[in-house]
Amino acid sequence: MKPGEFYQRDRSMHPPAYTKDYKTSVARSPNYALISLQNSASEITGPTFGHNDIDPMDKDLIHNYASNGACAIGERIIVHGRVLDENGNPVPKTLVEIWQANAGGRYRHKKDTYLAPIDPNFGGCGRTLTDENGYYYFRTVKPGAYPWRNWVNNWRPAHIHLSVFGTAFAQRLITQMYFEGDPLIKTCPILNSIPDADAVEQLIALVDMNATIPLDSIAYKFDIILRGRRSTLFENRLEGN
Numbered sequence: 001m002k003p004g005e006f007y008q009r010d011r012s013m014h015p016p017a018y019t020k021d022y023k024t025s026v027a028r029s030p031n032y033a034l035i036s037l038q039n040s041a042s043e044i045t046g047p048t049f050g051h052n053d054i055d056p057m058d059k060d061l062i063h064n065y066a067s068n069g070a071c072a073i074g075e076r077i078i079v080h081g082r083v084l085d086e087n088g089n090p091v092p093k094t095l096v097e098i099w100q101a102n103a104g105g106r107y108r109h110k111k112d113t114y115l116a117p118i119d120p121n122f123g124g125c126g127r128t129l130t131d132e133n134g135y136y137y138f139r140t141v142k143p144g145a146y147p148w149r150n151w152v153n154n155w156r157p158a159h160i161h162l163s164v165f166g167t168a169f170a171q172r173l174i175t176q177m178y179f180e181g182d183p184l185i186k187t188c189p190i191l192n193s194i195p196d197a198d199a200v201e202q203l204i205a206l207v208d209m210n211a212t213i214p215l216d217s218i219a220y221k222f223d224i225i226l227r228g229r230r231s232t233l234f235e236n237r238l239e240g241n
Contacts, residue, residue, distance in 0.1 A: 003040040004230040006170045007086060015193035023150050043170040049095045049129060058127045061140035065123030072122035074103025074141030078219040079193030082134040083164060086228030097163040099125040105144030114146050120167045128227055150189050157184035164224055173225040178204045
């Protein structure tokens with residue numbers, strides 16, 4: 001049976017391509033109207049990943065780059081949640097990747113010239129597969145805020161970048177996760193470009209004391225919602241309905 005197509009994106013929740021207060025959107029915004037394409041087989045199938053593609057240490061950013069038994073410096077945290085689709089169904093065995101700045105707000109990248117020091121035991125990236133219930137988790141350190149040349153005195157809130165593949169290329173999502181209570185969220189030009197206040201709230205991970213490990217790591221819960229798939233006709237009826 002052919003898989004159903006995916007719901008179209010809700011553009012009212014997405015920021016416009018050009019936002020005057022987000023300076024780099026000038027170069028990134030298209031000059032012509034977007035083209036609407038119907039889902040083809042290449043968009044509604046693949047990719048697939050197996051546990052043999054992932055090392056168990058890949059999801060532990062505190063240790064996965066460290067040497068000689070050392071660990072990354074910073075506030076130890078757990079980031080966890082579920083990957084679901086718009087119908088509330090779990091998305092199992094999907095690849096979740098993260099990358100982030102270190103506790104001082106600096107990325108391990110040659111073009112990052114912020115004066116915060118590099119942590120020699122922190123690589124800043126990790127990956128994992130969701131389980132059969134769509135659950136994922138990472139151990140890492142809380143990233144620091146950092147300045148950026150948008151206007152004279154703009155600072156990015158602490159955040160973690162996420163890439164989620166889903167069950168098909170049409171579900172692919174690249175986003176950012178922020179932290180509950182961060183005062184820089186309200187002043188961030190990137191977040192302020194999002195027109196829907198509820199959509200902004202969905203990008204903020206909440207403190208989860210039930211998952212926090214005493215004397216070790218504070219936990220943050222962050223569920224990720226991917227595009228849902230339409231039902232497909234099977235013998236003149238909606239399969240699964």
